[in-house]
Amino acid sequence: MSKNTPQAIRGTQDIFGADAEAFAFVVETFERVRKLYRFRRVEMPVFEKTEVFSRAIGETTDVVSKEMYSFEDRGGESLTLRPEFTAGIARAFLTNGWQQHAPLKVATHGPLFRYERPQKGRYRQFHQIDAEIIGAAEPQADVELLAMADQVIRELGIEGVTLHLNTLGDADSRDGWRAGLIDYFGKVRGELSEDSQERLEKNPLRILDSKDPRDRAFVADAPKIDDFLTDEAKAFFEAVTSGLDAAGVKWTRAESLVRGLDYYRHTAFEFIPDAGSEAAGKLGSQSTILGGGRYDGLMESLGGAPTPAVGWAAGIERLAMLVGDKGEPKADVIVVVENDELIGNAIAALGKLRAAGHSAELVATGSPRKRWDKAVKAGADTLVAFDVRDGTEHVRIKASDDAKAQLENLLG
Numbered sequence: 001m002s003k004n005t006p007q008a009i010r011g012t013q014d015i016f017g018a019d020a021e022a023f024a025f026v027v028e029t030f031e032r033v034r035k036l037y038r039f040r041r042v043e044m045p046v047f048e049k050t051e052v053f054s055r056a057i058g059e060t061t062d063v064v065s066k067e068m069y070s071f072e073d074r075g076g077e078s079l080t081l082r083p084e085f086t087a088g089i090a091r092a093f094l095t096n097g098w099q100q101h102a103p104l105k106v107a108t109h110g111p112l113f114r115y116e117r118p119q120k121g122r123y124r125q126f127h128q129i130d131a132e133i134i135g136a137a138e139p140q141a142d143v144e145l146l147a148m149a150d151q152v153i154r155e156l157g158i159e160g161v162t163l164h165l166n167t168l169g170d171a172d173s174r175d176g177w178r179a180g181l182i183d184y185f186g187k188v189r190g191e192l193s194e195d196s197q198e199r200l201e202k203n204p205l206r207i208l209d210s211k212d213p214r215d216r217a218f219v220a221d222a223p224k225i226d227d228f229l230t231d232e233a234k235a236f237f238e239a240v241t242s243g244l245d246a247a248g249v250k251w252t253r254a255e256s257l258v259r260g261l262d263y264y265r266h267t268a269f270e271f272i273p274d275a276g277s278e279a280a281g282k283l284g285s286q287s288t289i290l291g292g293g294r295y296d297g298l299m300e301s302l303g304g305a306p307t308p309a310v311g312w313a314a315g316i317e318r319l320a321m322l323v324g325d326k327g328e329p330k331a332d333v334i335v336v337v338e339n340d341e342l343i344g345n346a347i348a349a350l351g352k353l354r355a356a357g358h359s360a361e362l363v364a365t366g367s368p369r370k371r372w373d374k375a376v377k378a379g380a381d382t383l384v385a386f387d388v389r390d391g392t393e394h395v396r397i398k399a400s401d402d403a404k405a406q407l408e409n410l411l412g
Contacts (some may be wrong), residue, residue: 011124056087081113102135134312143243160277176228243374263297290314337364
């Protein structure tokens with residue numbers, strides 16, 4: 001490689017080999033499960049008007065203020081590479097008239113972009129799977145989404161992960177809680193971090209997420225949402241938890257789990273590796289592998305009518321780190337050309353095999369005498385060789401008796 005060869009951009013990755021197979025396994029599993037749950041596939045633009053994210057995610061969040069890849073196009077309009085899926089899906093719901101399909105269950109996956117410090121399992125271009133239910137106010141929608149997420153994780157073979165669940169209450173509950181937090185933290189304002197002092201009036205729930213030791217000293221004794229829940233909010237959360245129990249989804253209450261933005265309501269959740277588990281060991285401090293919640297107020301922030309919604313997302317790279325080495329897939333059948341005059345016959349055989357659903361590979365380079373041995377070393381259970389003996393075409397098949405009979409019938 002020349003010193004003039006361009007290098008990859010920091011925080012991006014070229015995925016190949018076993019890593020690419022693990023990545024594909026996550027996507028294929030997600031696609032299979034979303035079809036079981038009847039979620040409709042959507043494809044979203046990679047960039048949107050910047051206001052889609054600044055209004056939906058919140059002007060004061062780190063994502064908007066520090067991490068978005070925003071640029072001005074030739075028409076002078078500010079555009080942003082998507083840092084998450086939900087805002088774009090909400091915009092599409094409003095601008096495309098998808099309200100006619102409500103309640104709408106949609107799922108997607110693809111690349112997202114955030115300018116943040118690259119670290120283990122976290123990149124500046126990363127990928128997520130995402131599922132949303134829009135237009136359903138019932139707690140059953142939350143149960144459906146969580147059961148789907150739980151099944152995706154289980155079918156990926158990831159063990160030692162628990163659903164952490166909390167309620168943020170309805171609007172009245174949240175307003176009371178917010179006032180209680182402002183009163184509590186206001187009494188120690190001078191001892192809080194600078195960021196939390198700024199957040200106190202605008203968004204006091206975000207103080208609960210702070211990692212600053214100055215804030216953590218006061219968070220443990222801060223007012224809890226349970227002290228402010230309305231009867232309706234309590235009933236909603238009880239319906240979610242009883243539904244999860246009925247669905248066989250294990251969960252644990254996590255009172256400290258919050259969402260700072262005002263449009264979040266009711267259910268908030270994260271799937272987190274258990275302490276000491278293999279998953280926790282692989283991910284280090286970046287522990288959440290899937291998270292989401294109910295965001296009943298989001299559509300209003302984008303100029304739409306009040307619309308209940310709930311969703312989740314999970315990083316494909318993190319999940320791929322947990323599924324283990326999938327290895328390079330072996331071909332079902334390897335077709336060997338031991339006499340170059342029969343290359344056309346071999347190509348015709350490949351077409352028949354692939355049309356019948358067999359993955360097939362051709363070995364037709366190098367010394368003809370060594371091609372059979374090369375194919376054997378590749379590890380396929382079934383080999384088909386084309387050769388000329390005594391002036392006539394000869395086909396040799398190495399396979400189990402049943403497979404051999406099927407191949408003879410298929411290849412004629």
